[in-house]
Amino acid sequence: PVTDGSRELHSLCAQLEFLLQFDLKEKRSFFGQRKDYWDFLCQGLERCRHQHKGIHFVTSLDKLKTPVGRGRAFLRYCLVHRQLAESLQLCLLDPESLREWYYARSPFLSPRHRTEILGSLYELDCVTFHLAL
Numbered sequence: 001p002v003t004d005g006s007r008e009l010h011s012l013c014a015q016l017e018f019l020l021q022f023d024l025k026e027k028r029s030f031f032g033q034r035k036d037y038w039d040f041l042c043q044g045l046e047r048c049r050h051q052h053k054g055i056h057f058v059t060s061l062d063k064l065k066t067p068v069g070r071g072r073a074f075l076r077y078c079l080v081h082r083q084l085a086e087s088l089q090l091c092l093l094d095p096e097s098l099r100e101w102y103y104a105r106s107p108f109l110s111p112r113h114r115t116e117i118l119g120s121l122y123e124l125d126c127v128t129f130h131l132a133l
Helices: 005-020 037-047 053-059 066-078 084-089 096-102 111-126
Strands: none
Touching: 005 037, 005 066, 037 053, 037 066, 037 084, 053 066, 066 084, 066 096, 084 111
């Protein structure tokens, strides 16, 4: 199993975060806080009317104050519960939403790249992650 001490885990999470932040449009909340991929994931899962336990878990953690921190916790939750590919796929279903959140260079806007990314993420479902949540 992959644990918190694994170098591969840190590299994987850094790459996932890079992908989710690459060419992300700058958006601000009503109070001026910068939105991040966490907000994109929440909106995407909400649009699908998908009650994701990971979203509920992360929002219940009082220690997490920033969208980036919440996004990282969500990625870890999804890895542990083997839900990362499915969760991201649900967020990528709506092309209008993708264009609302990402500029044209985002790999998520390319059907070929999106398929490759999701295929790789589905392969992670075979890996056991023992991470502190």
